[in-house]
Amino acid sequence: MAKSSASFVCQSCGAVHTKWSGRCDACGGWNTITEEAAPAPLGSNVRRQKGRAFALEDLQTADEAPPRRITGIHEFDRVCGGGLVPGSALLVGGDPGVGKSTIILQALASYARTGGSAVYISGEEAMAQVRMRAVRMELSDSPVALGSATCVEDILATLEKGKPPGVVAIDSIQTLWTGALEAAPGTVAQVRTASFDLVRYAKSSGAALILVGHVTKDGQIAGPKAVEHLVDAVLYFEGERGHQFRILRAVKNRFGPTDEIGVFEMTGKGLAEVANPSALFLDDRNSASPGTAVFAGIEGTRPLLVEVQALVAQPGYGTPRRAVVGWDTGRLAMILAVLDSRGGVGASANDVYLNVAGGLKVGEPAADLAAAAALISSFSGIALPHNTVFFGEISLTGDIRPAPQPELRLKEAAKLGFTTAVVPKDTKTEVSGLALRPVKDVGDLISVCGAGEK
Numbered sequence: 405m406a407k408s409s410a411s412f413v414c415q416s417c418g419a420v421h422t423k424w425s426g427r428c429d430a431c432g433g434w435n436t437i438t439e440e441a442a443p444a445p446l447g448s449n450v451r452r453q454k455g456r457a458f459a460l461e462d463l464q465t466a467d468e469a470p471p472r473r474i475t476g477i478h479e480f481d482r483v484c485g486g487g488l489v490p491g492s493a494l495l496v497g498g499d500p501g502v503g504k505s506t507i508i509l510q511a512l513a514s515y516a517r518t519g520g521s522a523v524y525i526s527g528e529e530a531m532a533q534v535r536m537r538a539v540r541m542e543l544s545d546s547p548v549a550l551g552s553a554t555c556v557e558d559i560l561a562t563l564e565k566g567k568p569p570g571v572v573a574i575d576s577i578q579t580l581w582t583g584a585l586e587a588a589p590g591t592v593a594q595v596r597t598a599s600f601d602l603v604r605y606a607k608s609s610g611a612a613l614i615l616v617g618h619v620t621k622d623g624q625i626a627g628p629k630a631v632e633h634l635v636d637a638v639l640y641f642e643g644e645r646g647h648q649f650r651i652l653r654a655v656k657n658r659f660g661p662t663d664e665i666g667v668f669e670m671t672g673k674g675l676a677e678v679a680n681p682s683a684l685f686l687d688d689r690n691s692a693s694p695g696t697a698v699f700a701g702i703e704g705t706r707p708l709l710v711e712v713q714a715l716v717a718q719p720g721y722g723t724p725r726r727a728v729v730g731w732d733t734g735r736l737a738m739i740l741a742v743l744d745s746r747g748g749v750g751a752s753a754n755d756v757y758l759n760v761a762g763g764l765k766v767g768e769p770a771a772d773l774a775a776a777a778a779l780i781s782s783f784s785g786i787a788l789p790h791n792t793v794f795f796g797e798i799s800l801t802g803d804i805r806p807a808p809q810p811e812l813r814l815k816e817a818a819k820l821g822f823t824t825a826v827v828p829k830d831t832k833t834e835v836s837g838l839a840l841r842p843v844k845d846v847g848d849l850i851s852v853c854g855a856g857e858k
């Protein structure tokens with residue numbers, strides 16, 4: 405019997421397996437593997453022919469970098485590394501409903517208003533829906549060329565007809581399909597082949613391509629991870645439901661720094677840029693109650709102050725509860741263990757809750773000190789000194805380790821009216837108006853928090 409040419413592909417990460425299983429070994433997703441006809445190699449609809457030799461060049465050849473295409477939505481431009489690069493492909497991923505279509509339409513409308521040519525192809529919404537959204541966002545006067553299509557061949561034929569546009573956005577990759585494949589729309593093979601064709605169009609025409617991709621949970625359709633390797637930059641749009649803040653984060657960027665974030669606020673008229681996010685994240689802070697500490701953090705190239713809140717409560721029955729929003733659960737367990745064994749705090753047996761205010765996700769180890777201070781404060785019932793910021797990494801030995809870019813953090817704190825900074829012991833940076841309280845280990849931190857007698 406002829407061997408079947410089918411393969412089993414994880415719709416979440418694209419890993420290919422030889423047999424079906426309930427869980428993908430590569431990404432750990434459950435029920436994400438589906439059977440697909442053996443995928444044709446990328447771009448295989450081009451007939452194989454004998455290759456032609458091409459000239460190799462050196463690294464010094466001076467190509468004039470074409471100017472970037474500035475959309476005018478500053479937060480968006482900044483996250484892209486200073487505007488869109490001609491001929492590049494950008495992927496904007498995020499949960500459904502987070503605001504991807506909104507930000508893309510705003511960026512295109514703003515770009516078109518300044519005289520650029522922008523094309524928006526929606527595969528999800530009918531033209532009337534897109535227009536309705538534009539009316540609500542007061543963008544309908546902007547000369548964006550609008551299309552509603554899902555077939556890649558149709559899209560390419562349309563784009564190739566006239567002069568290449570400055571920016572073209574496809575919303576979303578999951579709706580795309582190509583007649584060259586038998587696989588159902590939305591599968592990894594379809595999404596990859598269709599995206600690859602569009603990326604190739606962008607490279608050859610010089611149009612800046614924006615692909616929108618939904619993060620998928622059920623595994624029935626391919627997620628943005630399936631095309632991350634094809635594009636030059638990947639931005640993720642994050643935001644907690646119930647919070648109006650949205651954070652656009654660069655996770656890969658061939659033309660700019662990664663980890664750069666842009667902060668937006670969802671309003672009735674679309675997304676508004678937030679120029680001074682620290683002020684916003686610290687808004688209506690109640691610093692008189694125990695259990696809150698301000699972390700002087702860095703996101704990408706920008707300092708950002710956020711409030712870390714902790715609650716150490718009497719345990720119920722059974723295992724103590726731990727709940728964390730906006731921070732890493734493993735990191736909390738580590739900080740609690742270090743506070744107990746190096747500082748003699750004894751909070752581990754309690755229920756512990758930790759929250760980063762405003763819906764931000766903090767990944768920096770330098771947030772340890774603020775989290776620890778909030779925990780100590782909640783456990784001791786003593787509110788932390790007013791107008792104090794914290795940063796520093798806590799090691800397993802209980803020592804406080806230095807954090808990168810102290811100057812940027814301290815300047816931001818001084819700018820927002822803070823007067824004291826609790827910092828790792830070797831921090832030398834002087835910033836006027838800000839007194840430094842260096843701490844060597846968690847013992848020092850406990851006494852700074854006024855909980856020495858515990």
Ligand code: TYD
Pocket residue numbers: 498499500501502503504505506507537540541670671672673674675
């Ligand atoms: P949308 O951009 O359609 O999300 P995505 O493309 O990522 O799926 O955003 C949808 C949400 O944004 C929806 O819940 C409504 C909200 N929204 C506003 O609050 N104000 C607005 O002006 C717009 C356009 C959307």
Ligand code: MG
Pocket residue numbers: 504505506528575
């Ligand atoms: Mg959408």
